[in-house]
């Protein structure tokens with residue numbers, strides 16, 4: 320006979336009145352959001368990742384500092400219209416409000432990649448995450464949208480295409496700026512230069528629509544477990560309920576409270592490689608809420624498609640700072656990540672840390 324846990328479906332978590340054992344995480348003091356007391360008393364702790372106005376004349380310095388300190392920042396005046404943000408959020412709400420059976424008809428066939436289902440990182444954790452999601456990693460999402468919205472799929476595909484196009488343009492702009500803060504230009508990286516010239520094309524990124532239903536015991540549950548993104552960078556739109564937390568050694572877990580119209584940018588593992596470790600990929604997670612459900616939309620930008628090799632930028636390496644990582648394509652990196660998860664960067668490291 321199947322156990323109760325096996326009968327629980329992620330499509331209707333919001334209707335559960337108690338937290339099933341399979342969703343109960345053993346969280347320790349280190350998992351708390353309170354920063355270590357020493358850091359608080361020294362007054363050195365910034366409250367959260369900064370909000371940077373992209374029209375600020377000092378934008379490059381501000382972004383550079385945030386990247387080095389946090390591996391993340393928030394952006395205002397980014398040029399993405401509020402209408403498009405509202406449209407993608409309401410598309411996500413419409414999808415997640417559907418009956419479980421209907422959502423499962425759009426389930427991803429290959430674990431965690433395009434379609435409806437659990438986060439791809441799920442197999443690396445003993446306990447289940449209190450969330451459901453829909454991943455768009457290739458054009459097959461259109462077929463899923465036809466099955467989800469037989470009459471309205473054209474409208475929803477249109478919103479998704481516009482969102483991907485706008486995000487790609489914004490991601491390219493941000494990469495130029497972050498490279499600038501390191502004293503590098505897109506011309507110093509062959510593929511980045513070509514990318515800027517060719518404009519936007521689907522295929523280099525992925526979108527993940529995340530839904531975190533209300534939870535009867537949020538303190539003991541986890542919406543999305545601690546991870547780094549495997550990307551160059553990720554641009555996240557969060558609905559008006561908080562839940563995203565970023566980790567910093569000196570401060571512990573810090574909540575990134577949503578600010579209307581502001582987007583969060585997380586640096587991913589591929590930028591860590593490109594910058595030869597100068598810009599860390601940020602460890603982050605999503606917690607859940609007792610009374611409010613939450614939506615987030617992540618645009619995961621993987622950089623160049625196909626066989627293009629990503630390696631530490633030659634301008635950033637030399638006899639004193641040798642290349643720490645071997646070159647790798649995004650596809651290859653994803654394969655390694657989903658074999659060894661949080662050891663992926665170590666797996667491609669060519670020089671071991673000295674301490």
Ligand SMILES: C=C1C[C@]23C[C@@]1(O)CC[C@H]2[C@@]12CCC[C@@](C)(C(=O)O1)[C@H]2[C@@H]3C(=O)O
Pocket residue numbers: 431432438439440441454456524525527546547548549550617619653656
């Ligand atoms: C391109 C990808 C990045 C991603 C794995 C994936 O193949 C498709 C989904 C992406 C996502 C979104 C939610 C968080 C994340 C860690 C996950 O479980 O699936 C990321 C993956 C990643 O960055 O490795």
Ligand SMILES: O=C(O)CCC(=O)C(=O)O
Pocket residue numbers: 527529543548553555557562563564603604605614615617
């Ligand atoms: O929901 C969030 O705030 C985080 C989502 C996230 O980390 C992701 O989709 O990669």
Ligand SMILES: [Fe+2]
Pocket residue numbers: 546547548553603617
């Ligand atoms: Fe993430």
